Amino acid sequence: MPIRTVMKANEAAAWAAKLAKPKVIAAFPITPSTLVPEKISEFVANGELDAEFIKVESEHSAISALVGAAAAGVRTFTATASQGLALMHEVLFIAAGMRLPIVMAIGNRSLSAPINIWNDWQDSISQRDTGWMQFYAENNQEALDLILLAYKVAEDERVLLPAMVGFDAFILTHTVEPVEIPDQEVVDEFLGEYEPKHAYVDPHRPITQGTLAFPAHYMETRYLVWEAMERAKKVIDEAFAEFEKKFGRKYQKIEEYKTEDADIIFVTMGSLAGTLKEWVDKKREEGYKVGAAKMTVYRPFPVEEIRELAKKTKVLAFIEKNISMGLYGAVFTDASAALINESEKPILLDFIAGLGGRDVTFDQLDEALSIAKKALEEGKVEKPISWIGLRKELL
Amino acid sequence: MAESPFKVDIERAQKELTEKMTPGAIVYLPGSSVINKTGSWRVFRPEFNKDKCVRCFLCYIYCPEPAIYLDEEGYPVFDYDYCKGCGICANECPTNAIEMVREVK
Numbered sequence: 326m327p328i329r330t331v332m333k334a335n336e337a338a339a340w341a342a343k344l345a346k347p348k349v350i351a352a353f354p355i356t357p358s359t360l361v362p363e364k365i366s367e368f369v370a371n372g373e374l375d376a377e378f379i380k381v382e383s384e385h386s387a388i389s390a391l392v393g394a395a396a397a398g399v400r401t402f403t404a405t406a407s408q409g410l411a412l413m414h415e416v417l418f419i420a421a422g423m424r425l426p427i428v429m430a431i432g433n434r435s436l437s438a439p440i441n442i443w444n445d446w447q448d449s450i451s452q453r454d455t456g457w458m459q460f461y462a463e464n465n466q467e468a469l470d471l472i473l474l475a476y477k478v479a480e481d482e483r484v485l486l487p488a489m490v491g492f493d494a495f496i497l498t499h500t501v502e503p504v505e506i507p508d509q510e511v512v513d514e515f516l517g518e519y520e521p522k523h524a525y526v527d528p529h530r531p532i533t534q535g536t537l538a539f540p541a542h543y544m545e546t547r548y549l550v551w552e553a554m555e556r557a558k559k560v561i562d563e564a565f566a567e568f569e570k571k572f573g574r575k576y577q578k579i580e581e582y583k584t585e586d587a588d589i590i591f592v593t594m595g596s597l598a599g600t601l602k603e604w605v606d607k608k609r610e611e612g613y614k615v616g617a618a619k620m621t622v623y624r625p626f627p628v629e630e631i632r633e634l635a636k637k638t639k640v641l642a643f644i645e646k647n648i649s650m651g652l653y654g655a656v657f658t659d660a661s662a663a664l665i666n667e668s669e670k671p672i673l674l675d676f677i678a679g680l681g682g683r684d685v686t687f688d689q690l691d692e693a694l695s696i697a698k699k700a701l702e703e704g705k706v707e708k709p710i711s712w713i714g715l716r717k718e719l720l
Numbered sequence: 721m722a723e724s725p726f727k728v729d730i731e732r733a734q735k736e737l738t739e740k741m742t743p744g745a746i747v748y749l750p751g752s753s754v755i756n757k758t759g760s761w762r763v764f765r766p767e768f769n770k771d772k773c774v775r776c777f778l779c780y781i782y783c784p785e786p787a788i789y790l791d792e793e794g795y796p797v798f799d800y801d802y803c804k805g806c807g808i809c810a811n812e813c814p815t816n817a818i819e820m821v822r823e824v825k
Contacts, residue, residue: 530748542745
């Protein structure tokens, strides 16, 4: 029987790792994900998890150790956040380029300067071009489930790409929620043992990994990573369907909420989706035709699902906790690219909110709604991007 | 050779190496140096004078490649396919039996 208990998202991530039975875990403590390796080291010390736990001197070493371990042919895991993830940056390309199915938990946190340990998505969004798949959890249960799903997709022979699972710093990492821990047998059945088919260490069959590619071959290697990411879209759908059958919890790349007759749909990721759904309920009572949508998968970008969503509404508004300096938020930019050749598209708006752990309140969402309503009534957009919840008196 | 615990189709892998890219650009065919003659980098080549050689094997021991092997009598034989022309053998030779001369092609 699955155990229903209460835990923080960090613990849920550690439990997911335990259930997936990685052979090597390398981690360096960083706020807010420190509890993940702490908990896993407990599991290893207690003999509950048969794995090598490598205490490294930085995140750069942590991911490097995992690249080595995964190249040797075992399942691996780590957790990090913010500057730690940024420090891993160069090796993230290597992991993806070598097609190593490493899975990593991210306690989504802002980047310095100024130093800020609280939640936004700038850390993982900044790694979007590395070739890692990206999943975002709305709650602690999703943090656990998505890590299992990440292994399932990453290790699929059609994909073979690393994956990161983000859950919001403190809002989830340090908040206790009910979580159902699935049975080990069911997880074993779902994931199976990792059998390396392309990357391994075998003295009887020496191979060369991470080799040099001249201009004559490099571009093809990059194309193969891109193509694998395209294929991952279908594999993710399959994994979600199988997960639902085995564990009874349904996942979609874009989960819609009260979108059927909505004039304005707000799209977001992570824990903000919970707030948004609650707010949509309230606005529906007040007579506004608004809907919400949650992106569970950010890379590969759910292009088809965004197009479907765009057909249902007059205004598609993105609320995101990240910003690409010099342009708009990354999710908005990607979604706009997905819609660029559509003959009919809704008005697209981008709202930057909640950076550095600022609470995204109903008042701020009302502010976004008033901007969206104005755009809908006037049928035009002066400026697609708005920062909501800014303390204008400080500027 | 013992049976590999991994399910790898080495035949396919070797075929793929020459015909198409592998996932992660992994090279499944070991010993690519057999194809790549590293001796082509050489600027200076070692010339050996048998009269001065005392068969001490030092050149054989110090060669980093190793591109020196010993014939039946114990005299060094230079493998010019792999000798990069570093000159360590000539430097270590106690009787100056090895001289580095500019490679002329």
